[in-house]
Amino acid sequence: MPGRRDIHSILVIGSGPIIIGQACEFDYSGTQAAKVLRAEGYRVILVNSNPATIMTDPEFADATYVEPITPEVVAEIIARERPDALLATLGGQTALNVASELSRTGVLEKHGVEMIGAGLDSIDKAEDRGRFKEVMEEAGLECPRAGYARSMKEAVEIARDIGFPIMVRPSFILGGGGTGLAENEEEFLEIARNGLHTSPVSEILVEESVYGWKEFELEVMRDRVGNAVIVCSIENLDPMGVHTGDSITVAPVQTLSDREYQEMRDDAIKVLEIIGVATGGSNVQFAVDPDTGRRLVIEMNPRVSRSSALASKATGFPIAKIAALLAVGFTLDEIANDITKATPASFEPSLDYTVVKVPRFDFAKFPSSSPELGTSMRSVGEAMAIGRNFPEALQKALRSLEVGRSGLLGDTHSDFLVAFSEEELLAAIRQPTPERIYAVGEALRRGWDVEQVASESKIDPWFVDQMAWIVEMQPEIATDHTEEVLRTAKRMGYSDRQIAHLRGEQETVIRRARLQAGIGRTYKMVDTCAAEFEANTPYMYGTFEDESEVPPAEKPRVVVLGSGPNRIGQGIEFDYCCVHASLALRDAGYESVMVNCNPETVSTDYDTSDRLYFEPLTVEDVLSVIDAEQPEAVVVQLGGQTPLNLAEDLEAAGVRIAGTSPASIALAEDREQFAEICRNVGLKQPPAGSATSAAEAQDVVDQIGLPVMVRPSFVLGGRKMKVVYSLEELAEYVRDIYGEGDPEVVGNPILIDRFLESSVEVDVDAVYDGHEVLFGGVMEHVEEAGVHSGDSSCVTPPPTISDEAMKEIVRGTNELARALEVRGLLNIQFAVKGDEVFILEANPRGSRTVPFISKARGVQLAQVATRVMMGSTIEELRAEGLVPRGELPQDFVAVKAAVIPWDRFPDEDSVLGPEMKATGEVMGIGNDVGVAFAKAILAGGRVLADRGQVFLSFADRDKPLGLAVAQAFTMLGYDLVATTGTARYLSHHAIDAEIVNKVGEGERDIGERLSNGEVALVINTPRGGRARSDGLTIRQAARRHSVPCVTTIQGGLAVARSLRAGPGAITKPRSLQEWHQT
């Protein structure tokens, strides 16, 4: 048989926490790989520190290590497990880096581990830019002309040789500082001089500029005998200069002639050969001069990438799964195409639809950062849409983003563009930002020439014309109410909501008219082959055509609504829950029907559910799926806020919502009704009120006192949540909220709670079936209340909660589950001060902590909840084995730590607050809190030097607790340095700390110490209000020099505790299977 039999066990490395540029696509790829390798009979050992991944569910591997992905830890795992092979090409850059390091340091050789997929030399060739260019040119492929200069003389020589425009990039500068585009020699001299000055090694890269060129990516698969296929071609709507992760992209390629495309295809295959990718998937990126067709190779990744996930979803070709099979020796022609079954994987998918991916940004979370897009990726998620033409796919993708848009213009969100002056509009078209696409639409709506818009934006005229085609229809849609126009509008991707907006009608009126006219959605299949062969995998997308291909159903169906594009506050955790819902439904004898539009996820893998609808999560699109599928029920409580926002409209349309009713969910959100419930069951709440104006807000504060926590209702992830210490701040906050006209915010009251200082926050996840509460677990937050739970670290079992308080937490959970008539999941947040317990909020739905707690306790809460929603009792599930008998096991301490994308937003202050900023999380497991912490910290990418200085600067209110922190680090052997005030306070309490100057205030200031590596750790807790600029400077300097920075006292204590666990603790990895056995 084709699979290699000299290999028995394979170590698969995951990608760790979700960060910008490395998201859940690697869970999708790792899960696919683990599944198929096990199915082929290999023993799979898996390492990934991210608990919210499906791949780390213990049933997906033989040994699952939720451990930090560092060379040291992975080396230990290798020593324990002695795998025959290492597969690192499916875990992003993280896995590739660790594997390279293990190979370079001889660990792999020592243990006889073979790197399969791509070897060290290929990785080096692909990643070392100089070497890459060299080998490409040797093979006759062209890269941008470039050279390194260490003096102005050299720079000028290179520039003259290349010709303008020229891009200058200083070497060894993070975040692209000093990079600049020079159109002529004069500009060049200035930029080059600055660049040489900025670069710490006085070196600049002088490179031919390809800014504004057309950008393409090809996804290539290659097997061990050299067979190669292009799985997918992708064209970027935003041309060169915008990171491909931040670009709107389209599949397949639209504007290349066959000759050009085939040459690019030949080049892409040659690139894999030259780099020496033994087997697997790689993506190769090209730039093409729009005026001459000149083609340059820009880069390649010798591994599965974000684009591969997109390509898999866009074509139905499971790249990661096939890559795993190729790595163990199969050839492409030996693997069947999953979708057709009868044809092989050695072919190139043909698409009879158009796919558009649009990135989702969260710049609102990082208000100090400019939303101008460039070469550093800053999007946090993406939505993909499929349509029978580009306009339809684009409009579907835009409404999938959930940023208030219903398509390309024609909604309240885009109306502000009407007020733009011509100059403003021109500027908005020229500068790539998340909003540019709408500005392009507006210009075209005003009748600007396609050629002009194309030349100003550098967006290819074909795409511009397609967008013109969309917006040109708007006057007709507004005035002509015939069936013909309605049908055409739907085929152009217009949503009912846009049509309603253009006609000044209600959306429901349009829907009714449309259905009366017989204009319903048809569903077409994504089948890899443009219908050439019969497909058996119901992977569907909606469009408006003659024929629908929804297959007849054999069993009752249940629809699971996914969570849409990742965003801060709603990420992989919710997808994890939806995937488990689907698995549970299949087990229970239903056909599971998934609706989602996020291409990165496991939920949108065509074999996760019985049927997959790759559709926007709007009322209109979801109701159409429901009309087509006639499900028994719809699961809305596991996909975060996205499906919850649809629940009431769905119910109003007669859809049965599974589990907890939308009324109960709304009840929990309703302050007054919820307060009444709490009173009835005797639960304490912090004093609170709500307001829809500044005056009302002040009245509330007069009653309850300061400080207060303020936030708009009905948002997830703590958007716009803030602790306010003064009336002045409060007034400013109210102005800020209602001033922006954000439809998610306006009309919803601002919630005001008394902020409980120095309390401990606790999260509970539980399932209630109407008879019994199943306690998933109680998690104690490390950071005090006031730091968003998504950004806070947490520990389970809770280390400092008293028995008395715990009893109250249990009682409160039971009472609320009953009072809210929960059927399914319930998440409650409590604040604990001594034995006193306050309830902060209750949410009868899946929470961000479900995957973490499921892993910590060894029970699949989302599956249990899904079964309960469909009518099972917990007792029945116990009999079935889905719920363990007796108390849930608590065999170890688990710590969850958040990972925040500060590195992408260098202008932000890295202070934790009530507004969530984390993109991902890691889990540390140990026998005690210290070890678990140490692992979580390491897994989050923070490495502490074991000696050196610890810099302390505490806000006054933190000083008493700060003493403990200072003592702890002294005992660990670190030298303390502190700002004047903090040092004085410490010396009063007999702790020595050297006084260090603030940045720019004298010799050997803190900035200098950070830059020369004297400081191991910065602990800087921010003062309230606005007097934080000194702190900000220090925190930013720490970040610049990659020195870990902790901004809370509790965080500082946790770090000290983890250090006490000793360096050996973290290098004793243990698999989940072992943990759960004991």
Add this chain to the structure above:
Amino acid sequence: MAERPGVLVTADGEVFRGTAIGQAGTTVGEAVFNTAMSGYQEIITDPSYAGQVVVMTSPHIGNYGVAEADDQADRPALAGFVVKTMSRRPSNWRATGGLDEYLTERNVVALSDIDTRRLTRHLRDRGAMPVAMGSDADSAELAELAASAPTMEGQDLAKNVSTKSSYRVGAVGERRGRVVAIDLGIKRDIIAALNQQGLDVDVVPYDASADEIAALSPDGLFLSNGPGDPEPLTATASTINRLISELPIFGICLGHQVLGLALGASTYKLPFGHHGGNHPVRRMGDRRVEITSQNHGFAVDLWSLTEREAPPASGLASDDLLPASVETEVGTLVPTHQNLNDGTLEGMRLVDLPVFSVQYHPEAAPGPNDASPLFGEFMAEMGLVS
């Protein structure tokens, strides 16, 4: 311009409505679907589509306009052209015009806004069949036309697209030899690929005699692609038969099928043919896979040269769907290439003579270039390169 409604009706009565583009009027032909995602101009001008209505499965057609260099013949030979969406504005530095006007100028009856996926599924499930389509026609009328239209079997279409008189196209670069190409509907890029090898190419009509060909004293004989059913090409087959021991021979597509007939094999019609640029073909020798460009509705049946029946296909294509070798009057013939989608024959060669052929298109145009080394192989067979 006001939109004209257009309609297409299949021989079994399915009606498809859209917009008429290109030339006004009606047309009748066998509908086939093509799954290539680029290369519409090469497809439109490929003479092998004579008598056929080509349905493009790719939903946006015309995006990069047209360029003269992409034409495969002086004029399109296809009967009609059907797309989902015709581009309004082409964009490509090579483009000299738009596809819409190109179709009109060349009198091609075409439709846009058709549910091409529904049509494709229909053809896949029921097989390629005649259709009638056009503007200004009612569906009942078209239904009648479609139902009474002849099928491809037995139609001698090559004579309509073959050159009427011989002509020569000179080698590119250093001249290394000369071949005669029998034009059954030859694509320009095939001639260009031969020229690129340093060959002068004498293109002769489909009915050129063996003596006429021999009189040109070529180094080899090339058999071109072309439309439809090979069986009516009995004269061409006997010409090949006469020359088979005299000259190295390379055949492509219809040329491959006629070679098969010349060697005594029979041919048969595939349910809906192979038309696209993504067909996996395995070389039986080294088992390497090429992604190939294909356009044919008929195939050579090697089992017809044996006493045995073709085994039933199941699962992935395997070698035993083809006989390991068969005997012909001029010696042993072996299959060299196999289509991995359906196990059909994609290439063959005589063991003792420099005669070989492939069912697919090594010249691409449109499609992948994976198989382009075959032209070099022909050179080697002719002894023109080592």
